[in-house]
Amino acid sequence: MNTFTNKLLGGKQGAIGLAVLAAIILVVLPLGLDPFRIGMVGKYLTYAFVAVSLVMLWGYGGILSLGQGIFFGLGGYCMAMFLKLEASDPISTKIQTTPGIPDFMDWNQITALPMMWQPFHSFTLTLLAVVLVPTLFAYIIGFAMFKRRVGGVYFAIITQAIALILSILIVGQQGYTGGVNGITDLRTLLGWDIRTDHAKYILYYINAFLLIAVILVSRYILSSKFGMLLLAMRDKEERVRFSGYDVSNFKIFIFCFAALISALGGAMFTLQVGFMSPSFIGIVPSIEMVIFAAVGGRMSLIGAVYGALLVNYGKSVFSETYPELWLYLMGGLFIAVVMFFPNGLAGIYTDLMKKFQSRKAKPLPAKVEVEAVAVVVEKTESEPIITSEPAGAKA
Template sequence: MLIKRLNIKIILSVVFLLIMALAPLFLSDFRLSLLGKFITYAILAVGLDLIWGFTGILSLGHGVYFGLGAYCMAMHLKLVSSNGELPDFMSWSGVEQLPWFWQPFHSAIFAILMAFVVPMVVAGLLGYLTFRNRIKGAFFSILSQALVIITVTLFVGQQGYTGGTNGLTNFNSFLGMSLGSQDTKLVLFYVSLCVLTLVVLLCLWITSSRLGKILIAIRDGENRVRFTGYNPVVFKVFIYSLSAGLAGLAGVLFVLQEGIISPAQMGIVPSIEMVLWVAIGGRGTIVGAVLGAIVTNSAKTTLSEAFPTLWPIFLGAMFIIVVLFFPKGIVGTALDTRFKWSKKVFTKPVFLRSKP
């Protein structure tokens, strides 16, 4: 049964990736840019599904890790666009020289590395302190939201170093490529798609390996795992840190395509929306997280264009319907329906069975 489910996920992934690869042929530049942004959201959603769907850790603060990764890349882009001068927002805030912690971000490699490392370090510290004290469930979710409030308040208050509520924007180029060029946007789209493919393959491999079985066991019975000799803290800290690193990676690709990052994009509301992407797509399926992120954000964009004043109501109704009537999400419900139908078709009727 597990092998069949895995095969179906792989088939769905291949079909989805082929459709995405051909998207530039039938989408306008604007729509393609939106799809590229949704793909970065999908990368984050996959990491979130890894900890929530398979390990039972509900994080309501993943917007922080997404934002930290985006800010690391934005700092490099801002320095490049400043042409060796002090960034404009620092001058407006009275800062006279570039802060020491900004200096290393002149290097693109350092910025990308920090976008992955910084979220992992923050998540590792939070995870170790909470999981070590056996804090889980709703209590951990509340702590993750507290992290969001602290981080957003810090970034808004330090306007001279972070840009305050406006965040960081007005980027020109990356690695010599103009970010406003359509060719660059097409390249970034395919880079995002390739990264998403690698992330999905990595997570499918993790969840189908022995590590994945341990994560599921922790989700279903952490005390039993502890009694068998495993230390759940080590596994939970590792997978939570990895998920945060993937969120930071998504932030890098997001800011390259969107051209802006602000504290508002790492707040409580965006963090809760990220969880809804996974719930709608299908918790514990990996592929469902990708589908949920893209479908939900596409619906949000379409509804806001068609119904400028009523779209939040339609979007909220969609969330309620999925949670109440399709608790396993789109992919989870589809897989269950498929296997129930398969079992019904291939099960031999009682009156046709040979008597002993």
């Protein structure tokens, strides 16, 4: 295995873990679930993007963000704006006062498409916006905070406040954003109906392959010199700074990278579910996203995916079975994991592997050791001892 492949796969153990994950999400789940359930799992996988981003940001970078829903929502809104414009052609909206604009704009007496919506007529510009808008926004936040050495709990609270402000802003600008209802009734992507069962499977596989690609890129980054500096920065930030590195630039980069990953998840969420609303941007969803990473293991990229799947599956089961108690059950699950399994699912797996290896390397019983020594002594006495000393050398 060459150096590049080793960095990409994370060594033998990393390759095995990734292969198992790929087998589960690409083979086992699609074969065992109906289209409705596969759509739900596809939605869960979009949250896994955010969980992976938090492993990079929080687990390895030591930067706890309670506002990852910001970037998830921005990516989702960019994709939703393109889909909404495609669904709002003049023929489909001919009953409106102003045909050719989204229905919620017509309801709010807006008579022309706003300038901020114009680029989203192009699918290419939309894809660029999904990547650039959240990353640029993260750069502005990161530059303002990290250059002033704002970190720790203060940074977490500020990102939480920004998430709340952005969700309030989106709700307040109903004529431009759809308000509290969000952007709904999304039907086609470049003329392709995304609501059919066949489309759900295709989008599911696109989502899964994109998630695996994100994990591979993240592993490559963590195995590079930057990854080592990231860990050093997390544990001994002042020492890294005194070594001549600009710590703020590292923090800005990893924060922007995490925002980019979250935005990809948001865009896929919009395609998978068919709508986007401000309820995915506020404080509550951002905290839930931290729970995904904590349950899976904040130092494990693959564990974050399992954490997102497990927590969201539990959320669905609890909300269906105990609609009045499911929030308490979810909180109890998080508290139990943090108290008894601080390293999450990945930590449980690591502990089991260590126990297995320790049993495998268990020392021989005393009787067997004595017999083995006796055999060695007997063999030594029956054969001449060969040394590497030259002839005539003193013993």
